[in-house]
Amino acid sequence: MVSHLTLAVLLFAGTALVGAKRIIGGEDTTIEEYPYIVQVETYRDWENLWRLGCGANILTTRWLMSAAHCFAGWNYRPDFRRIRAGTTIKNTGGSVHYVDYAINHPEYTVATRYDGDINVVRLLTPLVYTPVIQKATIVPQDYILPDNVPVVHAGWGHTTQGGSTSRILQHVEMYSINTELCRQRYLRLRETITDNMICAGLLDVGGRDACQGDSGGPLYAGGSENRVIVGVVAWGHGCANETYPGVSTRVASYTNWVRENAR
Structure with missing residues (x-):
């Protein structure tokens, strides 16, 4: 397990996935990239x-x-x-x-x-x-993930809302979203965002997210060389919604x- 300081440095070292197509909005990857x-x-x-x-x-x-x-x-x-x-x-x-x-x-x-x-x-x-x-690396207890840092989902879930699961492992990059901002969005639906949750996506843009079949899988931070699991895919309003980002369980609350x- 990495230290808080080391993780903070790694979080800002993430690089964009090259050639991502428009999981949802992702691209094919391999288990060699995500053996965890x-x-x-x-x-x-x-x-x-x-x-x-x-x-x-x-x-x-x-x-x-x-x-x-x-x-x-x-x-x-x-x-x-x-x-x-x-x-x-x-x-x-x-x-x-x-x-x-x-x-x-x-x-x-x-x-x-x-x-x-x-x-x-x-x-x-x-x-x-x-x-x-x-073996995966999980985030330290009580670590606070900064807003607007690159995070990555990986999984075999639906590639479109209401569509089919993927035959090939997918990955997609997006950004962490401020919890209070996410909380205010979900209040419109009378849903509760707690401090034990992480919101991620492309706010007011949409198009990238985990979806059905990805639940329980990882939300990674730290870049491709130092992947740390900061979230577990949990729920959301549809998939890849521009107004309501996807929600993962905040692992740091439960490490x-x-x-x-x-x-």
């Missing part, structure tokens, strides 16, 4: 098949970090979740590991509908580190909890 991310596959018993449901982040060979809402709901069962690590392609290749259990944060949905949307997930069988399966439970 895995796919979370959900078993659909009515179809008798596994489909991409969310993303997650490698903490250790046994533990992942994801979004609580990916491991909750009326039909959630641990044996209906598995992860696929070490592959660029959705639902293909890599290594598959089934879920033992998940620990959702105890404050999930308590204060507001979307607060505390973070968890840790234990695998039944351990990952094996390789060049395409690597100590994550470290205490993922061991």
Whole structure:
């Protein structure tokens, strides 16, 4: 884990993704660039098949970090979740590991509908580190992400709102948005932005965001050489909306909890 001072320097070292096309608004990438991310596959018993449901982040060979809402709901069962690590392609290749259990944060949905949307997930069988399966770095407890710094989403989620998930891992760069400004925007929808959330996007422009299927995946800061997970994809009003940016769980609010439970 990096120091607060080091991270502050790294945050301003981010470089734009070259040739980004108009995740949403992103471009193809490879697992070699993001070996810290895995796919979370959900078993659909009515179809008798596994489909991409969310993303997650490698903490250790046994533990992942994801979004609580990916491991909750009326039909959630641990044996209906598995992860696929070490592959660029959705639902293909890599290594598959089934879920033992998940620990959702105890404050999930308590204060507001979307607060505390973070968890840790234990695998039944351990990952094996390789060049395409690597431990992620998470932000220190209570670190404050500056406004207007480059941040990056990665995942296999929808590439258009209401569209289809991506066969190939995507990434997209945008910027962190002032929390109070984001809070005022979402008040128009009677939704609450808490200090445990990070808003990111292209405010009043739109076109770049995470979307369905990217939940639980990373929001990185620090540039391509020093990626640090500062957020976990959580929710938003649609995808890539110009008025209402995407919202991630602020990992720095929960770093100590994550470290205490993922061991």
